[in-house]
Amino acid sequence: xxxxxxxxxxxxxxxxxxxxxxxxxxxxxxxxxxxxxxxxxxxxxxxxxxxxxxxxxxxxxxxxxxxxxxxxxxxxxxxxxxxxxxxxxxxxxxxxxxxxxxxxxxxxxxxxxxxxxxxxxxxxxxxxxxxxxxxxxxxxxxxxxxxxxxxxxxxxxxxxxxxxxxxxxxxxxxxxxxxxxxxxxxxxxxxxxxxxxxxxxxxxxxxxxxxxxxxxxxxxxxxxxxxxxxxxxxxxxxxxxxxxxxxxxxxxxxxxxxxxxxxxxxxxxxxxxxxxxxxxxxxxxxxxxxxxxxxxxxxxxxxxxxxxxxxxxxxxx
Amino acid sequence: xxxxxxxxxxxxxxxxxxxxxxxxxxxxxxxxxxxxxxxxxxxxxxxxxxxxxxxxxxxxxxxxxxxxxxxxxxxxxxxxxxxxxxxxxxxxxxxxxxxxxxxxxxxxxxxxxxxxxxxxxxxxxxxxxxxxxxxxxxxxxxxxxxxxxxxxxxxxxxxxxxxxxxxxxxxxxxxxxxxxxxxxxxxxxxxxxxxxxxxxxxxxxxxxxxxxxxxxxxxxxxxxxxxxxxxxxxxxxxxxxxxxxxxxxxxxxxxxxxxxxxxxxxxxxxxxxxxxxxxxxxxxxxxxxxxxxxxxxxxxxxxxxxxxxxxxxxxxxxx
Ligand SMILES: [Zn+2]
Ligand SMILES: [Zn+2]
Numbered sequence: 228x229x230x231x232x233x234x235x236x237x238x239x240x241x242x243x244x245x246x247x248x249x250x251x252x253x254x255x256x257x258x259x260x261x262x263x264x265x266x267x268x269x270x271x272x273x274x275x276x277x278x279x280x281x282x283x284x285x286x287x288x289x290x291x292x293x294x295x296x297x298x299x300x301x302x303x304x305x306x307x308x309x310x311x312x313x314x315x316x317x318x319x320x321x322x323x324x325x326x327x328x329x330x331x332x333x334x335x336x337x338x339x340x341x342x343x344x345x346x347x348x349x350x351x352x353x354x355x356x357x358x359x360x361x362x363x364x365x366x367x368x369x370x371x372x373x374x375x376x377x378x379x380x381x382x383x384x385x386x387x388x389x390x391x392x393x394x395x396x397x398x399x400x401x402x403x404x405x406x407x408x409x410x411x412x413x414x415x416x417x418x419x420x421x422x423x424x425x426x427x428x429x430x431x432x433x434x435x436x437x438x439x440x441x442x443x444x445x446x447x448x449x450x451x452x453x454x455x456x457x458x459x460x461x462x463x464x465x466x467x468x469x470x471x472x473x474x475x476x477x478x479x480x481x482x483x484x485x486x487x488x489x490x491x492x493x494x495x496x497x498x499x500x501x502x503x504x505x506x507x508x509x510x511x512x513x514x515x516x517x518x519x520x521x522x523x524x525x526x527x528x529x530x531x532x533x534x535x536x537x538x539x540x541x542x543x544x
Numbered sequence: 545x546x547x548x549x550x551x552x553x554x555x556x557x558x559x560x561x562x563x564x565x566x567x568x569x570x571x572x573x574x575x576x577x578x579x580x581x582x583x584x585x586x587x588x589x590x591x592x593x594x595x596x597x598x599x600x601x602x603x604x605x606x607x608x609x610x611x612x613x614x615x616x617x618x619x620x621x622x623x624x625x626x627x628x629x630x631x632x633x634x635x636x637x638x639x640x641x642x643x644x645x646x647x648x649x650x651x652x653x654x655x656x657x658x659x660x661x662x663x664x665x666x667x668x669x670x671x672x673x674x675x676x677x678x679x680x681x682x683x684x685x686x687x688x689x690x691x692x693x694x695x696x697x698x699x700x701x702x703x704x705x706x707x708x709x710x711x712x713x714x715x716x717x718x719x720x721x722x723x724x725x726x727x728x729x730x731x732x733x734x735x736x737x738x739x740x741x742x743x744x745x746x747x748x749x750x751x752x753x754x755x756x757x758x759x760x761x762x763x764x765x766x767x768x769x770x771x772x773x774x775x776x777x778x779x780x781x782x783x784x785x786x787x788x789x790x791x792x793x794x795x796x797x798x799x800x801x802x803x804x805x806x807x808x809x810x811x812x813x814x815x816x817x818x819x820x821x822x823x824x825x826x827x828x829x830x831x832x833x834x835x836x837x838x839x840x841x842x843x844x845x846x847x848x849x850x851x852x853x854x855x856x857x858x859x860x861x862x863x
Contacts, residue, residue: 310857312800313791317776367856374853396744396766398776401790402802405744405766406855409752412724413852419725435717436766439705439745443721458717458745459707467707477712487715 273494287340287357295344302342307368315399322399337368347502352379353388363393366400370407377414384515387425391442395435408440424508450479450488558586600784605761610815614656614699620822637678638669653689656699673706676719695733698750705746720749727752731841738762755832758794760809765792
């Protein structure tokens with residue numbers, strides 16, 4: 228897929244489906260500060276607002292471009308499609324019809340994109356969730372894709388990167404979607420035996436069942452500025468405790484302060500940030516090698532010529 | 545919530561009629577024939593009502609205020625109970641009880657959600673909805689069990705993890721996630737029985753086990769029927785519809801391959817005869833303890849991983 232084509236897919240899916248046919252060059256109002264922004268300006272700024280730094284939600288394929296080295300991505304497990312184990316039907320429609328609609332709107336088969344790539348020239352296995360596909364909900368396909376990425380990381384000695392953008396488990400798959408939490412987390416127990424780094428990236432929103440499984444289990448957890456990061460919904464909490472919630476509740480900055488996120492990283496710095504982290508682990512494992520073993524990535528230098536350089540203050544307010 | 549559910553009313557009426565007749569007949573011993581006939585009718589009515597429960601009726605039974613809770617089973621199935629408290633970081637969470645116990649002379653580490661009886665105890669135990677400390681206490685004790693090679697038994701009975709401000713501040717999601725991962729690392733046998741409500745991640749956080757069983761009238765679901773109805777039907781009162789759609793009963797989960805078996809309940813539910821329910825629970829735990837003890841630790845861990853690894857339904861179509 229060409230850069231241009233991918234870029235266009237990104238634009239299309241980033242907006243509400245009803246407006247997907249709006250021609251280029253129109254204004255988009257910043258959801259946060261209300262500033263009117265040219266679409267082209269938003270693209271140049273990786274879908275962040277140049278005035279208030281608000282991070283717009285972007286589709287998985289768009290985030291992929293911001294994260295991995297250009298031209299390095301090779302998609303895996305592209306043909307996984309959801310079944311309908313519960314023969315689920317809600318007030319409006321059957322689950323298969325809802326899936327078909329989401330496919331049409333997003334061009335995705337389900338709410339995640341998986342593959343292998345390089346970041347800062349380091350080999351990674353990754354899965355990126357797509358919030359625009361049924362709210363980024365995790366059903367069997369998302370769980371399977373994450374599980375396979377973990378297995379790919381282990382089999383090919385790659386770093387693991389999981390990017391979350393999700394409202395939680397997919398109700399239409401009932402208990403099977405809950406079990407994806409156990410499936411992915413149990414595999415991460417195996418990954419921990421392997422001396423391979425796992426970087427979890429939380430984008431807006433990263434909540435519920437996904438946050439209560441793999442998203443919270445990264446060796447390093449990064450979050451985008453102001454991303455919603457929480458277990459329970461704010462409305463439910465407010466009803467339960469009968470009081471208002473503090474300002475900034477469940478935002479990335481709040482979660483950082485409480486100690487459950489390592490760093491907040493502006494989208495424009497995400498590739499550099501992950502590259503620096505991987506460089507550290509690459510050096511400390513002599514190229515993601517097994518203990519006492521040799522790096523399986525002979526084509527890549529075990530020691531980079533580059534200096535790591537000081538970490539920039541990545542928090543933008 | 546009264547002790548009797550709407551669909552149980554015909555049974556209740558008949559049982560009261562029998563009771564009245566028996567009192568009136570008293571010492572005279574009259575009405576024996578009529579009583580016997582009423583008893584027969586009551587028995588067949590009970591079978592009819594309870595053999596055809598809808599998903600939502602099972603939800604109601606699973607949440608029945610008189611249903612036996614973890615500590616009721618501790619009393620009836622186990623001996624030498626020594627409760628251990630606290631997560632060693634922040635607090636003791638009374639929504640989860642845990643401790644050392646013996647079952648049929650064998651040591652186990654027991655962990656269970658604990659609901660309260662009455663308003664006061666329920667407020668104290670948050671209706672069985674744990675804070676992060678509950679999960680961290682559970683993990684601390686599971687790791688103690690690991691060091692002493694003692695099997696772990698967990699009893700699940702929670703509407704879900706507590707949705708509170710403090711719970712979020714202290715990492716509810718992280719606490720659950722860590723349990724999911726760390727339970728996969730335990731080499732000792734882990735047996736879980738859903739005794740009442742299996743509420744989503746709040747239940748799963750103590751249920752990454754070798755064997756998961758469900759009581760006949762318990763439920764296990766990714767979301768409560770009311771919560772699901774509020775989102776997908778935009779009407780929280782459509783709970784019965786959502787309960788049906790979610791496939792959350794024990795027979796449903798057995799069909800979906802998510803549980804290993806169903807523990808039978810007395811007619812009318814566990815609360816109608818707690819002793820019989822406890823007996824069935826004890827038998828099931830002992831049977832699976834025996835089976836799991838015959839497997840090597842590393843084999844057990846591989847099988848536990850494989851158990852969860854295969855879960856999920858999807859197609860893989862060629863491009
Ligand atoms: Zn703005
Ligand atoms: Zn800073």
